[in-house]
Amino acid sequence: MTRARRFVVLNDAPLGDGADEDLLKITQVARSLADLIVASRNTAPFTLAIDAAWGMGKSSLLHRLDVTLAAEAGISTVWFNAWTSGRASALEGLIKSVLLRFDRNVIRRALRSMSKRAHLLGALRGLGLVAASFFGLGRVVDEMWQRMSLDAQARNQIKGVLRDAFGAWLAKGGEAGGRLLVVFVDDLDRCAGERVVEVCEAIKLYLDVPGIVFVLACDQSALWRAVQISSGVGDPAAAVEYLEKIVQISYRIPAPSSDQALQLVDGYLYRSGTSGLFDKPLKDLIIERSGRNPRRIKRLINSFVLEYHLNRTWDAIGLENLVKVIMLQHFYPAFYRLLSNPRHLGLIPEFLAYRDFRKEVKEGGAVTTSGWAALFGSKGLRPPQGRSDELHDLERQLPAEFPALVDDRDFVALLESFGPATESVMEQLQRRPLAVTQVPEDLAITADGGLVAVQQVAGLRESFPLAANRRSARVRLPVGEPIRPALRDLRVLWVDDQPPNNRDLAGYLVECGVRVDIARGWTEARDALVRNRPDALLSDFRRGTDDNAGIDDLASFRREGYDGPVLFFSGKVPSLRLQSWIQELRAEGPTNDENEVVRWLEQLVASRED
Structure with a gap:
């Protein structure tokens, strides 16, 4: 009898959390980022974003950065997982996580400072007794938040309370260079838009005080979309400006060579x-x-x-x-x-x-x-x-x-x-077909239990919402918007190195009868242009670290003979030079409005019929 081979499953633990081998070679990156944070401690507060797509090692880099900073004098760290932190308000959870890092004496001083504020005295009456009791620090912080949350005006003054707490904490630091609290926020891009906005508000409105640095692990494109949808900032440029007020510096994790x-x-x-x-x-x-x-x-x-x-x-x-x-x-x-x-x-x-x-x-x-x-x-x-x-x-x-x-x-x-x-x-x-299925890859489940199917295009797989579940998709077309029969049989080539970012609109187009071909870059797009002869081309600008890859690709396609209509689908705010390039290449956009894309395609069909 043949002896069974021994193979083992790989876990998904980030580097520094049970996975000690640095296969991604991020130790030196963590060292460089730690040096930057330490050197800039006197300019805090500021926020550093670790930017990358799903699965590219953001959490691993955060863990390695935490280990590196732990060896520095005067540096303390706090972890807050925005995705798994429970159902409570992210604003509440993040502020409590910071307060719990302080000791009882710092909290007591902050409470004394709060009692001097005329308005807070009534709202927080008795808190000094709680702080002096034998209850743990967590109970004190819970009580503090409960009292503040009862009064809107008191909530508006919480930044002053936190500034006092940080002042007391910083004053106790005798280390060279002073104290610094680094708050790691992980999995922010997995959260619903409302939770993303709450975290942003906590960082900017309440925790924007000396002595604190935030490090966010996120896909910034996902944050941008969440902010645009959930904060009421409808204009793409305004959404970008909103995030620029939160994040002062960003490091994009490159794809491995x-x-x-x-x-x-x-x-x-x-x-x-x-x-x-x-x-x-x-x-x-x-x-x-x-x-x-x-x-x-x-x-x-x-x-x-x-x-x-x-x-x-x-x-x-x-x-x-x-x-x-x-x-x-x-x-x-x-x-x-x-x-x-x-x-x-x-x-x-x-x-x-x-x-x-x-x-x-x-x-x-x-x-x-x-x-x-x-x-x-x-x-x-x-x-x-x-x-x-x-x-x-x-x-x-x-x-x-x-x-x-x-x-x-x-x-x-x-x-x-x-x-x-x-x-x-x-x-x-x-x-006996394979027992292992690929549900997250081939069949996804929406938040309300709807299913999305897979369309196979040129060897690539992409998920598009099924017609029966269209209302569960996050397409920002008007609710009840009818399927456009005029778009049936139209063929569109969509070039984007992150196709999942577009699955909602792509799903709607597929339901309208559009054949959507997916290409992640120049090689696949060139092949699809020759093989499929699309009626129109949609494209992004950025591929990896190249902000103008979409422009360069289109220039190459034009030289090789593609003369069809092109629309850039992106939230990037065009500079005058970029807009000039777009015009020279006989393209349109950019736009991040799904309705505008649909109207553009309808106009193409109408002009072709004329």
């Missing part, structure tokens, strides 16, 4: 015990298709580990083949669903045969009729006679995913790599 990403993957594979199952091409595929996102890489490896522990029959088929199936499930989910569906027998050979026939037709050579008789016969078609229109007839009978994936070299190489095991893999999946 090719070498760093490979080192990261190697580290995860070693820790999970799966190193011997991933060759260089598979590692490269993981790196590129995951967007070099550490959390997504972990999820893929964990999917393999769990599936193997649930189904040991893969030992006989080959664990390297299970790895490839997991890759199909994560990166090509629509094709994987076909592969595991009993109605689609022989899918891999059929796809490869289609690929070969298509290549033969495209190259203009003589088509070997006998070689394709089985492929055409299985679809109820007569054997080909060498005409190019026969390829079109064949593609109409094949799954829609075939034409979209046939030019994806990584995908084709993945299918070819199954080799002699192809039949065994297909039989296994027909008999």
Whole structure:
């Protein structure tokens, strides 16, 4: 009997919280940021944002920064998780977290100062007795907040109370350079918009006092949208200005370089015990298709580990083949669903045969009729006679995913790599599909329980709200807005390196009948322009750390012959120079108004009909 292999699941603990190996190489970054904070302690208060997308290591950097600052004289730290801090007001929770960092004597001095304020004397009568009692500090702080919350005017004076508390705390510091309190706020971009605004208000209106520095872990684009939706700041420029008043300095975590990403993957594979199952091409595929996102890489490896522990029959088929199936499930989910569906027998050979026939037709050579008789016969078609229109007839009978994936070299190489095991893999999946599902990737659940489905475009997966659940989406189109039949059959290419940011509007467009093709950058967009010939192009400006990538890409597309309409969908406030570039490239925008995008597309349809 073959002894089972031992593979282990990777946890999602941030660096410094049970994950001691610095695979992301952030220790030096944390050291540099700590030096900046310490050197600037006399200019506090200020706020530093650690900016990155989901899963890119924000919490790890915060933990490493906390460890680094702990070694500095006079530096104290406080943690506040905006997402998991409970149902209480974020304003209340954050202020209490700060007050609880002080000792009883500091609170007592603050209460004496408060009692001298004429208005607060009545509202806080008896608090001195509470502070002098044997109750813990937490009880004192709770009592303080309860008394203040009963009176609006008292709440308005809380900043003075906190300034007094900080003054007393700073006065007790005898260390060189003075005291400093660093407050780490994690997972702010996961919160609802109202909670984001509460935290911003706490920082700016109540805790903007000497001796305090805030470090926010957030995706600033998510904060910008939350502020625009929930604070009543409808104008994009005003929303940007609002956040600029909160955040004085921002560090954007860059995506790992090719070498760093490979080192990261190697580290995860070693820790999970799966190193011997991933060759260089598979590692490269993981790196590129995951967007070099550490959390997504972990999820893929964990999917393999769990599936193997649930189904040991893969030992006989080959664990390297299970790895490839997991890759199909994560990166090509629509094709994987076909592969595991009993109605689609022989899918891999059929796809490869289609690929070969298509290549033969495209190259203009003589088509070997006998070689394709089985492929055409299985679809109820007569054997080909060498005409190019026969390829079109064949593609109409094949799954829609075939034409979209046939030019994806990584995908084709993945299918070819199954080799002699192809039949065994297909039989296994027909008999017992993978038990591990990808609900967060392939099917998402909205806040009120609605579902969003997946559209497969050129090998990429994106989630769009289903029509039955459109009211649960966060599209800012008017409630009850009818579906636009005029947009049906329109094809739009949307270029953005963060497609989830646009899923609400993209979902609405899909419901209207628009075919939305997704591209994350120049290479995918160029291929889609050639292959799909879209009617219009939507684009962002920024890709990673390049603020003008969208402009540069469009200039390249224009030089290569794309002459179609373009709209920049972005909240970036255009400078005069940027606006000049937009005009030179015969583009429009920018706009961040979904209604304006829909109206723009309707105008394109109307002008085309005229």
